[in-house]
Amino acid sequence: xxxxxxxxxxxxxxxxxxxxxxxxxxxxxxxxxxxxxxxxxxxxxxxxxxxxxxxxxxxxxxxxxxxxxxxxxxxxxxxxxxxxxxxxxxxxxxxxxxxxxxxxxxxxxxxxxxxxxxxxxxxxxxxxxxxxxxxxxxxxxxxxxxxxxxxxxxxxxxxxxxxxxxxxxxxxxxxxxxxxxxxxxxxxxxxxxxxxxxxxxxxxxxxxxxxxxxxxxxxxxxxxxxxxxxxxxxxxxxxxxxxxxxxxxxxxxxxxxxxxxxxxxxxxxxxxxxxxxxxxxxxxxxxxxxxxxxxxxxxxxxxxxxxxxxxxxxxxxxxxxxxxxxxxxxxxxxxxxxxxxxxxxxxxxxxxxxxxxxxxxxxxxxxxxxxxxxxxxxxxxxxxxxxxxxxxxxxx
Amino acid sequence: xxxxxxxxxxxxxxxxxxxxxxxxxxxxxxxxxxxxxxxxxxxxxxxxxxxxxxxxxxxxxxxxxxxxxxxxxxxx
Numbered sequence: 001x002x003x004x005x006x007x008x009x010x011x012x013x014x015x016x017x018x019x020x021x022x023x024x025x026x027x028x029x030x031x032x033x034x035x036x037x038x039x040x041x042x043x044x045x046x047x048x049x050x051x052x053x054x055x056x057x058x059x060x061x062x063x064x065x066x067x068x069x070x071x072x073x074x075x076x077x078x079x080x081x082x083x084x085x086x087x088x089x090x091x092x093x094x095x096x097x098x099x100x101x102x103x104x105x106x107x108x109x110x111x112x113x114x115x116x117x118x119x120x121x122x123x124x125x126x127x128x129x130x131x132x133x134x135x136x137x138x139x140x141x142x143x144x145x146x147x148x149x150x151x152x153x154x155x156x157x158x159x160x161x162x163x164x165x166x167x168x169x170x171x172x173x174x175x176x177x178x179x180x181x182x183x184x185x186x187x188x189x190x191x192x193x194x195x196x197x198x199x200x201x202x203x204x205x206x207x208x209x210x211x212x213x214x215x216x217x218x219x220x221x222x223x224x225x226x227x228x229x230x231x232x233x234x235x236x237x238x239x240x241x242x243x244x245x246x247x248x249x250x251x252x253x254x255x256x257x258x259x260x261x262x263x264x265x266x267x268x269x270x271x272x273x274x275x276x277x278x279x280x281x282x283x284x285x286x287x288x289x290x291x292x293x294x295x296x297x298x299x300x301x302x303x304x305x306x307x308x309x310x311x312x313x314x315x316x317x318x319x320x321x322x323x324x325x326x327x328x329x330x331x332x333x334x335x336x337x338x339x340x341x342x343x344x345x346x347x348x349x350x351x352x353x354x355x356x357x358x359x360x361x362x363x364x365x366x367x368x369x370x371x372x373x374x375x376x377x378x379x380x381x382x383x384x385x386x387x388x389x390x391x392x393x394x395x396x
Numbered sequence: 397x398x399x400x401x402x403x404x405x406x407x408x409x410x411x412x413x414x415x416x417x418x419x420x421x422x423x424x425x426x427x428x429x430x431x432x433x434x435x436x437x438x439x440x441x442x443x444x445x446x447x448x449x450x451x452x453x454x455x456x457x458x459x460x461x462x463x464x465x466x467x468x469x470x471x472x
Contacts, residue, residue: 044444044447083447202438206423210436253458261438269436279458311458362448387451
């Protein structure tokens with residue numbers, strides 16, 4: 001590969017142009033990181049563990065991921081992805097106030113035990129030096145949830161232009177069949193549909209600096225309530241009552257994602273990502289991710305990372321209700337509460353004989369005190385967790 | 397709910413950023429060697445980041461499902 005100002009051969013030029021197209025694209029399923037490998041296989045094992053809550057063990061999940069990609073010819077690549085998860089543990093059920101009005105979390109009694117399988121197929125094709133297409137088809141199934149999804153993407157960069165455009169859409173059709181529906185007064189079966197589209201642009205600002213910006217819109221319709229959650233209310237006779245989690249049957253969300261990639265020199269790069277989320281449940285969130293990629297001796301790479309997340313609450317959320325809502329919406333789910341979260345991660349990669357070995361540790365802590373705005377009552381179900389991931393990648 | 401203006405604000409910010417390309421330095425294809433490095437990729441490890449996004453989507457209120465694609469739940 002030629003560097004500097006000397007114009008290389010036409011074949012090398014084509015390769016660099018193709019690499020540039022992949023660089024402009026924000027489609028994670030396009031050519032990925034290693035555009036030069038003909039085929040490869042990747043395996044990841046992760047263990048996810050949540051901190052105990054109210055003397056109950058929360059979620060413990062083992063995850064196995066297998067990814068295989070294969071170049072069909074110079075312009076087409078196929079990839080297959082398989083994920084297997086085994087989950088167990090208790091989860092937050094509902095919240096009641098104590099004598100002082102302080103919220104107390106009630107956990108689900110029996111330990112949940114589930115397995116999930118997710119398989120997807122992706123095809124990426126470069127039509128010419130300016131345009132690429134990508135399509136993904138996937139299916140996920142677990143005891144109580146099935147999802148079928150499809151995604152299309154197009155990327156285009158005019159030769160010699162400092163920016164490229166990408167567009168895509170996604171569709172998901174989900175079916176929820178809660179376990180023990182009759183026993184615990186849950187709905188027996190319901191559907192949820194999600195349709196989304198995104199539009200973005202990637203820029204080469206200078207030789208060391210890349211920037212991309214994407215706007216996406218997603219509309220969810222159908223059953224959006226959580227059948228495994230409840231809420232405590234006071235009914236018209238001022239009597240406490242535990243009711244089903246009940247949310248609007250539609251949700252529209254906008255996301256604005258921005259990514260900066262800056263080459264620092266000396267085999268180091270800085271990644272800065274910022275995402276703004278906004279929806280019609282009045283939830284707004286900010287996510288800031290900063291990672292430093294540093295390579296030593298060509299074979300070792302260290303990637304420390306910091307993530308800050310902040311969200312506001314849904315307009316119908318409350319830890320518990322001292323009355324009834326006129327719209328009938330209730331949710332005490334901590335995931336709809338106001339809070340902030342700080343996550344730290346370190347990933348180490350060793351490259352040896354055409355293989356890459358990786359090890360990563362991430363710790364996630366959520367707290368109302370981390371929120372940008374003062375939170376009046378912290379949800380006692382906020383989760384802290386850690387994830388350990390080990391992986392091996394082989395290109396051949 | 398003051399919701400109806402949000403998409404226009406976001407789209408307007410996006411267009412504003414697009415104007416930055418006016419000041420972009422012209423980088424010839426043979427000068428894009430640094431931009432093509434794996435540590436400069438938008439997503440150096442798609443398998444890793446896809447699963448992490450799934451965890452965050454399961455534990456937080458927000459997601460970017462349009463850009464990241466669908467998938468199952470494993471939510472509770």
